[in-house]
């Protein structure tokens with residue numbers, strides 16, 4: 001889109017309490033950068049909002065100037081959707097405040113908060129809500145797509161704990177959505193991504209967690225991947241809700257103090273078990289794992305919950321290059337395990353790996369139609385295949401590895417669907433498949449009510465169902 005004059009930008013600036021940044025402004029380059037260094041895009045204007053009114057006027061500015069509008073929460077978009085060349089980037093990073101009501105066990109956080117912001121504030125009261133496994137991920141994008149992490153088996157997805165949201169709609173109005181207020185919008189926000197407006201505040205139900213929790217990491221060589229994955233299948237399903245696991249298949253052992261030097265950078269297969277009960281209970285869970293298949297090394301420790309949430313940050317530093325594809329598995333069948341074990345040794349970048357998130361316990365407490373989540377509540381695992389490297393070359397090479405690995409797993413997926421938050425490309429067919437036709441069509445009708453011109457289309461886009469809205473959005 002062209003034609004925006006400096007004068008229009010200057011006028012916009014005068015009614016904006018945050019920062020309006022263009023190419024020549026200090027801070028423009030850091031503001032446009034995303035977690036994935038592969039995206040080097042130059043928005044025409046960055047509106048770093050400081051208030052709800054700022055977001056509303058930024059939306060109006062983008063709409064009136066005909067700019068591509070992108071929304072940035074924590075900047076972790078795998079597709080780079082939160083920044084567009086020549087567009088308007090609505091940057092929420094300053095709107096990261098968190099307030100906690102410990103008596104009601106509720107937290108309200110700004111649309112630009114990171115998981116670290118949310119965890120720090122809630123843990124002051126020994127409370128938490130399900131987040132992801134890397135602390136600098138944004139609450140915004142993570143929540144709107146679903147949100148899975150260490151607490152998924154105990155408390156479900158992040159959206160299963162969402163109580164309300166405050167949203168700036170495409171027409172600039174600021175509205176609230178909850179089970180009682182605009183229930184259609186509230187349903188759509190729980191899984192339907194950034195399609196329906198800019199969420200400026202999320203209200204969550206919290207749960208007592210920690211502050212001390214437990215983590216055990218067991219590491220085997222790549223040659224034992226088949227046995228490790230079979231073992232994981234056996235131990236994960238009966239885990240109590242007070243525990244969760246992550247399989248880091250293909251992980252190269254970090255040069256950390258707890259790793260014997262001879263294993264530094266050696267590729268292998270790790271099982272990380274997090275416990276939210278007692279130390280004795282945690283040890284009771286680890287014992288049969290090491291007994292069944294003695295690891296090359298292991299590390300087990302009590303740690304604050306906020307540290308557990310940061311424990312894997314070093315594997316995903318800001319500015320790194322990445323490409324990934326994901327799918328759901330109903331079961332870790334021998335066939336699927338055979339494919340995973342065959343493909344893991346073929347990666348070329350030491351940082352590339354395949355994290356496998358178990359989805360049992362409270363994940364299944366929510367009904368399929370209760371939220372817009374793009375994934376079956378029957379699925380047992382969400383598996384991502386991640387090409388990661390500090391420079392672009394190895395990611396280009398491993399891009400082929402990701403694709404062929406993913407293709408080879410297709411016969412073992414639940415459906416053509418995949419978790420929208422783990423997509424690095426939004427092909428229309430895959431977004432529809434993620435939701436399935438019933439949910440997609442319902443989302444498209446809601447989209448037509450709240451964003452009929454598809455202003456918010458830089459996301460896992462739901463096209464408005466043409467003509468579905470005969471009445472203006474409810475006030």
Ligand SMILES: Cc1cc2nc3c(=O)[nH]c(=O)nc-3n(C[C@H](O)[C@H](O)[C@H](O)COP(=O)(O)OP(=O)(O)OC[C@H]3O[C@@H](n4cnc5c(N)ncnc54)[C@H](O)[C@@H]3O)c2cc1C
Nearest residue numbers: 073074075076077082111132133138140141142148194199
């Ligand atoms: C290293 C890494 C680790 C991850 N780990 C996990 C994990 O453990 N569990 C998990 O579930 N997911 C995980 N993800 C996926 C993550 O949930 C998505 O990438 C998510 O989109 C990131 O949100 P963000 O706000 O940081 O991203 P951004 O790039 O800021 O935003 C991504 C998109 O979300 C939308 N959006 C963001 N904030 C808002 C808002 N306030 N209002 C409206 N729309 C908004 C926009 O459409 C935007 O294009 C991970 C991703 C990465 C890169």
